[in-house]
Amino acid sequence: MAAQPALPPVADQISRKRDQGLHPAVLAAGLAVIVLMLAAGPDYLGQSALLELELILGLAVFAAATNLLLGYGGLVSFGQATFYGIGAYAIALNWMHWKLPFWLAFSAAPFAAALAAFFVGLIALRARKLYFALLTLAFSQLFYVVAEQQYHFTGGANGIFGKMIPPALAVPQNGYWFILGVAVVALLALWKITVSPFGLLLRATRERPERAESLGLNVFGHQLMAFVLSGFFCGLAGALYAVYNQNAYPELLDWVKSGDPVMMSVIGGMYSFLGPVVGAFIYEIARQFLVGTTRDWQLILGVVLLVIILFMPDGLIGQFKHGLPWRKGGRK
Amino acid sequence: MSAILEVRDLSRQFGGFRAVGDVGFSVEKGSIHAVIGPNGAGKTTLFRLLTGVLKPTTGTVRFKGQVISGRKPNVIARAGLVQTFQITNIFPRLGTLESVEAAIMVRRRRTYDFASFLHSSAKVRAEAMDWLDRVGLADSADAVAGTLSHGDQRALEVALALSTKPELLLLDEPTAGMSPWETERTVSLVQELARTERLTVLFSEHDTDVVFGISDRITVMHRGQVIAEGTPGEVRNNAEVSAVYLGEEA
Numbered sequence: 197m198a199a200q201p202a203l204p205p206v207a208d209q210i211s212r213k214r215d216q217g218l219h220p221a222v223l224a225a226g227l228a229v230i231v232l233m234l235a236a237g238p239d240y241l242g243q244s245a246l247l248e249l250e251l252i253l254g255l256a257v258f259a260a261a262t263n264l265l266l267g268y269g270g271l272v273s274f275g276q277a278t279f280y281g282i283g284a285y286a287i288a289l290n291w292m293h294w295k296l297p298f299w300l301a302f303s304a305a306p307f308a309a310a311l312a313a314f315f316v317g318l319i320a321l322r323a324r325k326l327y328f329a330l331l332t333l334a335f336s337q338l339f340y341v342v343a344e345q346q347y348h349f350t351g352g353a354n355g356i357f358g359k360m361i362p363p364a365l366a367v368p369q370n371g372y373w374f375i376l377g378v379a380v381v382a383l384l385a386l387w388k389i390t391v392s393p394f395g396l397l398l399r400a401t402r403e404r405p406e407r408a409e410s411l412g413l414n415v416f417g418h419q420l421m422a423f424v425l426s427g428f429f430c431g432l433a434g435a436l437y438a439v440y441n442q443n444a445y446p447e448l449l450d451w452v453k454s455g456d457p458v459m460m461s462v463i464g465g466m467y468s469f470l471g472p473v474v475g476a477f478i479y480e481i482a483r484q485f486l487v488g489t490t491r492d493w494q495l496i497l498g499v500v501l502l503v504i505i506l507f508m509p510d511g512l513i514g515q516f517k518h519g520l521p522w523r524k525g526g527r528k
Numbered sequence: 529m530s531a532i533l534e535v536r537d538l539s540r541q542f543g544g545f546r547a548v549g550d551v552g553f554s555v556e557k558g559s560i561h562a563v564i565g566p567n568g569a570g571k572t573t574l575f576r577l578l579t580g581v582l583k584p585t586t587g588t589v590r591f592k593g594q595v596i597s598g599r600k601p602n603v604i605a606r607a608g609l610v611q612t613f614q615i616t617n618i619f620p621r622l623g624t625l626e627s628v629e630a631a632i633m634v635r636r637r638r639t640y641d642f643a644s645f646l647h648s649s650a651k652v653r654a655e656a657m658d659w660l661d662r663v664g665l666a667d668s669a670d671a672v673a674g675t676l677s678h679g680d681q682r683a684l685e686v687a688l689a690l691s692t693k694p695e696l697l698l699l700d701e702p703t704a705g706m707s708p709w710e711t712e713r714t715v716s717l718v719q720e721l722a723r724t725e726r727l728t729v730l731f732s733e734h735d736t737d738v739v740f741g742i743s744d745r746i747t748v749m750h751r752g753q754v755i756a757e758g759t760p761g762e763v764r765n766n767a768e769v770s771a772v773y774l775g776e777e778a
């Protein structure tokens with residue numbers, strides 16, 4: 197008798213089993229209610245809460261886009277801030293130098309990020325695992341250094357500040373609705389990608405790239421496409437940041453910034469689509485809270501992260517799907 | 529009859545060790561061809577050379593008249609030469625049905641399809657279900673592939689390769705670790721497909737009972753080299769082959 201194979205260590209994004217997590221219809225209805233409540237935010241939330249939400253919504257897109265690589269593709273990139281930063285800089289640089297309409301810059305921002313992702317991916321994806329992570333990190337630093345040193349073009353370490361968004365968006369409520377609308381559409385698009393044939397094959401490359409290749413899949417091409425798509429949506433998230441904060445500065449491109457969406461994905465759960473979104477909310481709210489109360493907030497965050505990695509490897513959403521004691525019929 | 533696969537002077541060196549040395553043979557279209565030999569003979573290495581997973585040190589492989597040695601595994605697979613792996617190589621955290629759907633999507637060149645919903649393609653799902661049925665996994669369609677029993681994972685391994693609709697299927701010890709009943713089912717499926725779909729099968733086994741029953745031709749390997757080739761009858765009566773196998777059992 198051959199030994200029974202070990203259970204897979206973690207759950208997966210798509211499961212036909214209805215006994216895991218919520219029923220899709222319930223989930224969809226719940227999410228619709230949440231979006232409607234967010235849309236009505238200006239009616240019952242104060243100015244600072246709305247601003248905080250603007251930031252988080254962009255970060256949620258950033259995290260979900262990063263998790264396309266991390267959770268679905270099994271690719272650990274520490275360079276996604278490169279594309280986030282490019283998205284923000286696209287708007288800021290256009291405002292400073294080229295003075296094309298904002299809407300044009302906003303539309304072009306994700307494409308600029310995707311183009312950069314294409315070239316970074318072309319090189320980084322040639323390497324395996326650890327070296328991939330290191331190469332993405334190196335590119336992140338490269339873009340950071342360029343942004344910091346090209347003072348006349350990028351404003352150097354100070355970055356670019358100014359009225360870079362049209363007056364209509366500068367009205368607080370409008371800016372909020374715009375960011376909410378774009379974030380929701382972006383998340384829907386990302387989700388659609390994950391449940392398409394492309395998304396399935398991306399998960400197959402995560403599981404066993406050489407097996408996927410033996411079935412006829414061009415794994416490198418597939419991963420490059422995922423990298424470009426991720427870069428696109430990271431760039432869009434960065435453009436949303438420029439709308440929120442009306443600036444762009446080198447730290448947006450930094451590898452430290454690249455760590456944020458990875459941590460958000462780990463906290464929320466990288467094997468479910470909503471994990472990184474939930475993670476973005478938790479991470480940012482916790483950060484705000486901790487920054488206000490203690491100087492050691494990074495230490496506390498680190499400990500929390502460690503606990504999650506050790507005890508909830510699927511993150512909070514994963515835990516909800518198959519670990520809560522009152523849910524019967526979870527994973528065997 | 530014509531050769532679908534022609535292997536000439538194929539060698540693979542691992543450091544100073546020659547795992548496959550100057551191997552040459554042809555596989556006739558529509559035949560069931562076996563490669564046998566004791567453990568370590570070089571069968572797995574040979575298969576990996578044929579499917580491009582490993583690069584040959586020297587020699588050429590022609591598939592349907594075209595030189596394929598040196599090409600990438602995905603290109604070779606697309607050309608119609610697909611293998612199963614001796615050490616089960618499935619997608620542990622995908623669903624069983626999903627795994628086969630993935631293979632079908634590759635075959636249908638829908639790898640960059642972002643638009644359709646995976647779970648709404650009734651045609652693909654029905655086909656995937658059909659493959660699972662044929663290998664006896666219909667009841668496990670919803671299971672996570674990595675939780676299947678060893679025998680079922682072997683069956684899924686076969687279903688994955690079959691669902692790409694290869695012209696030449698390489699099975700590396702397909703029945704290793706299968707129960708006699710599972711072995712029987714796999715063998716009869718392979719025979720049926722060879723007949724109905726004109727599928728050519730090249731498989732390796734060290735269980736010689738299976739081999740002699742279903743093969744049209746047998747190539748015998750020992751220490752990286754071909755020591756005999758012929759019909760099951762010829763191989764059975766070959767003195768050198770008997771010596772190798774007796775030596776093994778002693």
Ligand SMILES: Nc1ncnc2c1ncn2[C@@H]1O[C@H](COP(=O)(O)OP(=O)(O)O)[C@@H](O)[C@H]1O
Pocket residue numbers: 542545547565566567568569570571572573574
């Ligand atoms: N990657 C490798 N590196 C070094 N030696 C290898 C490698 N793969 C196989 N070998 C050696 O090559 C020989 C043939 O192995 P293999 O092809 O697996 O034989 P078989 O499948 O007939 O049992 C064995 O001695 C094995 O140890």
Ligand SMILES: [Mg+2]
Pocket residue numbers: 571572573614700701
């Ligand atoms: Mg072997």
